[in-house]
Amino acid sequence: MDIRLLKPSDIPLIQHANLENLPENYFLKYYLYHALSWPQLSYVAVDAARPAKTPYDYPKIVGYVLAKMEEEPTDGVQHGHITSLSVMRTHRRLGIAEKLMRQSQQAMVETFGAQYVSLHVRVSNQAAIHLYRDTLGFKNEKTENKYYADGEDAYCMKLDLSFIREQIQEAEVDAGSSEKGAEKEGGDKEGGSEGVDEGEAVGDVGRDPNTPKTKKKTTAEKGGDKQVKVRVGRALGVGELVERDESKH
Numbered sequence: 001m002d003i004r005l006l007k008p009s010d011i012p013l014i015q016h017a018n019l020e021n022l023p024e025n026y027f028l029k030y031y032l033y034h035a036l037s038w039p040q041l042s043y044v045a046v047d048a049a050r051p052a053k054t055p056y057d058y059p060k061i062v063g064y065v066l067a068k069m070e071e072e073p074t075d076g077v078q079h080g081h082i083t084s085l086s087v088m089r090t091h092r093r094l095g096i097a098e099k100l101m102r103q104s105q106q107a108m109v110e111t112f113g114a115q116y117v118s119l120h121v122r123v124s125n126q127a128a129i130h131l132y133r134d135t136l137g138f139k140n141e142k143t144e145n146k147y148y149a150d151g152e153d154a155y156c157m158k159l160d161l162s163f164i165r166e167q168i169q170e171a172e173v174d175a176g177s178s179e180k181g182a183e184k185e186g187g188d189k190e191g192g193s194e195g196v197d198e199g200e201a202v203g204d205v206g207r208d209p210n211t212p213k214t215k216k217k218t219t220a221e222k223g224g225d226k227q228v229k230v231r232v233g234r235a236l237g238v239g240e241l242v243e244r245d246e247s248k249h
């Protein structure tokens, strides 16, 4: 199973899954609004066991989470909101919804600095309540009477995301200390302490004419290609995602 970011071309399939699984449905443009406004926050689960045979085949989407940032938070606190979540019946109880939710929550913090995430759930929806409360740790804030069009009440639930901020900070501290370690090791190997000028003297002024000119070592001679550390993946808010190139299979 691949969990990857939602692409605008997935939208008709997500709408199909939504119609199959939930009574709350939306116009296509509402999905597109999410995909264009907060492209980092919505994810799909694609059945990788059924890869597309031609570039014209649709991926088999078996679950999705549609999420956004609250545009005008009444409490003034930057936070995310889960608009819709569902998994096809054939693929339930495999941990897909949990994974989709965790990916979205991570991106809310990394990309938008969300403090918490909120959602509504029908008071009768035991499966979803278990997922949110027991698996993910959401708390019930209040009950909104007759929230749904058919008159059912909703629990308004929230999850504090400070644990994700702490994990990110810890990872940054770890990455920082291992970078420093690598720099120190590199400096020692070159046989010099910090501040030593590695460059050649410019011109021949002051040079002992009996000393042969030394050729500057190339990077390859010093021990391989020069490697530069770059930040990718989670730090950029896209998650550790590897998109499958279906055309190769």
Ligand SMILES: CC(C)(COP(=O)(O)OP(=O)(O)OC[C@H]1O[C@@H](n2cnc3c(N)ncnc32)[C@H](O)[C@@H]1OP(=O)(O)O)[C@@H](O)C(=O)NCCC(=O)NCCS
Pocket: 021, 022, 085, 086, 087, 088, 091, 092, 093, 094, 095, 096, 097, 098, 099, 120, 121, 122, 125, 126, 127, 128, 130, 131, 132, 134, 135
């Ligand atoms: C709710 C829903 C999204 C869960 O999807 P899922 O992929 O099956 O969920 P997961 O496999 O990730 O389950 C994670 C946890 O959720 C809870 N859970 C999921 N389905 C459950 C069920 N039928 N009964 C009780 N608990 C359930 C469990 O705590 C489960 O952990 P466990 O398997 O270790 O016991 C799915 O049932 C669904 O699409 N329902 C219809 C749409 C819907 O209600 N969406 C939510 C709207 S707010």
